[in-house]
Amino acid sequence: MPEADRIADPWGARTPYGPGAEWPPRQDVHLAEGVGVEDVERWVPAASLLHSNGDAMDIAVAGGRIVGVRGRVDDRVNRGRLGPKDLYGWQANASPDRLTRPLVRDGGELRPADWDTAMERIVQRAKALLEERGPSAFAHYTSGQLFLEDYYTLATIWRAGIGTNHIDGNTRLCTATAAEALKETFGCDGQPATLADIDHADCLALFGHNMAATQAVSWMRVLDRRAGADPPALVCVDPRTTPVAREADVHLAIRPGTNVPLLNGLLHELIENGWTDEDYIERHTVGHDELRAAVAEWTADAAAVHCGVLADDIRAAARLIGRAERLLCTVLQGVYQSPQATAAAVQVNNLVLIRGMLGRPGAGVLQMNGQPTAQNTRECGANGDLPGFRNWQNDEHVRDLASVWNVDPLQIPHFAPPTHAMEIFRYCEEGTIGHLWISATNPAVSLPELQRVRSILADERVFVVVQDLFLTETAALADVVLPAATWGEKTGTFTNADRTVHLCERAVDPPGDARSDLEIFLDFAGRMDFRDRDGAPLIKWTDPESAFEAWKACSGGRPCDYAAIAYHLLRERGGIQWGGERLYGDGRFWSAPDECESYGKDLVTGASVEPVEYRSLNPDGRAMLKAADHVPPDEQPDERHPVALTTGRTLYHFHTRTKTARAPELQAAAPDVWIELSALDARELGLEDGDPVAIVSPRGTVRAPARIADIRPGVAFLPFHYGYWDAGGEGHHRAANELTLTAWDPNSKQPLLKVAAVRLERAP
Amino acid sequence: MKLDLALRAVHRSERRLAEELLELGERHKADHDVFHLSKTLAGWARGHARALAEAGKRFGLDLDADEPGSDGSPGPLSVVREKTAELMGRRPEPGLLLLRDLRRLHLAAAEASIDWTVLAQGAQAAKDGQLLDLVTACHPQTLRTLRWTTTRLKEGAPQVLVS
8 A cells, every 4th residue: 555645644544433432543654665564674662752742653673774663553642643753754863964973172173082082071071160169050951852761860960969950951942831830720740631532522622732733643633533423612722824723613813922811701701601610619629719800801802802803702712612511621832932821821721620621531631742751851850840740849858859869958959949941041141050961952943032042052151061963053062062862772761741651662773872861871970970878879770771760769659650650561551641541530639738849939920939828828739720910921013023923833843853854755845944924914015925034023033935824914923943054054044033032931931932023024 | 197108108119119120120131031020010010109199199199100211111221221231141240239139129029018018007997998909909919029029039049159
């Protein structure tokens, strides 16, 4: 059977099914040209590392090389399906420009070196700096694309070995708001719902979530339900007419930055019409009176004015949400990267709570992740949290963690929340951080205001180590570059956006001298000779499986308890969820004062709630309804910069294209940057489709051809994936983040990448 | 009745708070969270001052609703401050200056907060429900500003003090 062209038809053929039925399997396979199934020597179990859906797959191996992939039909997440990025993306592994040797900077140039030379250079610098300036001069900026074992190891090394508070991941850009919103509402991180709720829901509401592009396989699941009997209603909130918007029954194309007014309007409508579950609210929540009072003024008409949509459309959406019997809400970057990110994401939690739609089939909320392993960054404490969802403000939690690591509690910084990425770069800019280790991420393309980021990375006062697969824009600015193995070349586990853990096994050898991330961290720890309080080595594990077992001990008794999961079970059964299929079905939360991960923050200022205050607010560990009023965005379009720029993604690329641009089919599908604008705006500027446009913000200029699209007039869209390694030109006029501003949500500290004021000009 | 004195005191301290907030933002432009949030919080304080000026009329007070330059638009001096802040952004000393300024702001917010408390006590004794409503509407926001300065100081101090 000829393989389908999954660039032209990204979601493949429909397999319709009705509510409550099992999602029919469909196996997607792609093998290299000229390779048949009979040529495959081994199929090695893995899961997708190019989005957060965690689609289970097998890697096809022949002659010591990866020759293709197939979906695993027995897996709960994807039932055999794969999205375009997974079908074609594996080819990047064998790309001829992989890093195969360490590089060290000598005389201003990066030159090849052996591992000893590179590691000794890092370690000598680290030891001298630790002696001279102490732990606060160190930072680690990691990823949402390593494995659980890597994160737990690096969190232990940097938090307990070095003893710094400056650890974060690029998850700050993708999933920080999901975690923060869950903490604000439920007292603790942890995805309440499951992807299988799509099978049962009678209403799906997607808030700023272009699922068709970001989680293609779950979108297939939605389309299959929509094609079957008794399809679920679909509500879409997005300023762009995405595939989700086209499929939706109600599409609210709101003005960027107005999620809170919209959600307050919806909450108002639900309360006004009595579409609430008073019994659930009474038994399981606190804060109901405050919420009711806060949304009292937010009629559909009032919200419509702020959001720039029709009040009738808001009412229509409220009707679908309000009358649903099984409501599933999902949230992603349209909320997380916009102003008032956490405040808005929390209002989605409120929608679900006041409707009593939690913890049963088809009813719940999915605060989504952007990256494949972001969940593990959060769980393992490689971002702005302590490992195991421990609360940095709770001395008992810190003591417990110290006993797991067998170190003095004082060695683990807990005098303030772990430093978030934007502040880490600020400390580098000030010169108070002198040793910055960056693993598997590319801030020189993904952080806002790139001119500033480049100047920080190039600053001689900061010694920068970059561990990656390719000489990325970031690696090119490093002092030492370490070549890392990736998916298919190393073994480890990771957890998707619905808490499903998969084992991803080594199928082939990494190229040249490249090493697994875990080996690199273990080598560093050994050379630094980190010790516990009894003088034994701090890191007591030596390989992926022993690292996983160490993590199980650390997570024991916490919400993300991995005790019931083991490598052999993952090999036998495929994906396994921690915490069971759904959380909170019994109306019990991890929000009791002694258990919770966070005491919460002020939704406008980000000020921490103190433990005593929390105890009086939520003594019985209920879910918390937190209201938020609208705070207008700081940067709004004005006369000089009249257009609201929103940045985002395409289905065919992941992150900064380090892998997807090296897969020919994906690269051909979206080879270069473009700017989307409405026909109305194009006409005013005298632009035709394909005309060159200069997009100018107070921080930089990007040049891209115009693509006239179905998007809100006054709003332009620029994909953020495109950097400079393959730009083939001079200057910095391709990356969307040249234009974005350095500003972040006060709660989640997630940068506001979805709003910048720009001016569009016809380019020469 | 000396309620007018208490009202005048809150008005003065809220106006000062607004001023301090705007100045803080201008002085620390490279600390982006401070720069952005200080404008929102200054908006709260200005709103309080306006509401107090309105309420003051009942007590024969003629309090200015706004003062020059406090509408958020940058005057010439503030542009100089912002530019200096940008240039200084690459040096470690601003960290120490930020601590000093946040501490100062914290005290200004504390002053405004205690002035609200005094006014609330007076309003209750005078059984002035209208005035009490004003306190109930505004004082919590001043307390939130106060909590923010505490949080921001706690977060910023360690790096400044040990680096």
